[in-house]
Amino acid sequence: MSTPPAGLRERKKLETHRxxxxxxxxxxxxxxxxxxxxxxxxxxxxxxxxxxxxxFASKEDSVLIPHADREQRMTRMLERFAAQPPELGSLAALLAASRADLVEIDRDPREWLTRLRIVLDNPGLTLRALALDAETFAPLAAAVARRSGTDPAKDVFPTLVLSLLGGTISATLRLWSESDGTRPLVELFDEAAALATGLAGPA
Known part of the structure; x- marks a missing residue:
């Protein structure tokens, strides 16, 4: 039997992971x-x-890492961020770039509501989720720094923007979870994003 094409093998890996x-x-x-x-x-x-x-290294990771192509997804997120109109501030651009991921969650809300409940009910999983999120900090901070003309090693602005992004997404997910998904996640996110985008650019 011939070996499946690389593209087919990769799709099968992604499907098995999911x-x-x-x-x-x-x-x-x-x-x-x-x-x-x-x-x-x-x-x-x-x-x-x-x-x-x-x-997966553990059953915990099988809950916390829903997609195998995490690096590619981060690349696409950075591409969406870079493509935002230049007149948008860094936070608004980052929120807009993040929206596509929440639209995807809305396509299968029951799985994601269950995932959120599991994480919130198990402190060890919450800590592991924070560790996984921390892996995305450096590339996102570098992208914000490029857009805003700041230095993530010296200026607080990139870290502040990422903190506001994380807070906005966290607040949205928590309210969505507590209401058992009665409203679309992206609708809640849009409301939260509108409230969060009052941050001015760096002086």
């Missing part, structure tokens, strides 16, 4: 983090435990 992550969220949402094992997730997804560990 299947494992969605399965983990569903099982853990139903039975609890401590009651579900990696073997349970793998069996439910129809793969071996060894295959599971080809994609």
């Amino acid at each position: 299947t494992l992550s969605a399965t983990a969220v569903r099982l853990i949402g139903e039975y609890g983090l401590d009651q579900v094992t990696v073997d349970d997730i793998a069996a439910e997804a129809g793969v071996s435990t060894r295959t599971f560990f080809n994609y």
Whole structure:
């Protein structure tokens, strides 16, 4: 049998990753983090435990990393940010660039509401989520610095912008979760973004 084309292999990897992550969220949402094992997730997804560990280091990561192409998604986010109109301030441009990810969440709200509930109910997962978010800080800070003409090592502005972005997204997700998704996530985000964008550019 011939080897599948690289593009097909990559798509299958992305699909397997998504299947494992969605399965983990569903099982853990139903039975609890401590009651579900990696073997349970793998069996439910129809793969071996060894295959599971080809994609995730732990069951916690299978909840927190819904997509295998994290680096490519960050690249696309930076491209959207760079493409925003120059008259937009850095925070407004970053919020606009982030919106597409929340639109994607709105396409499958039940999975993401369950994922959020699991994270909020388990402090260890919350800390791991913060550690994963921290990995995105440097490229985003560098992009904000380029747009604003600042230095992330010397100026507070890039860090402040990222803090406001994180706060806006966090507040939106928490309210969305607490209301059990009764309103579209992106609608709440647009309201929060409008409130947050009063930040002036650096002097």
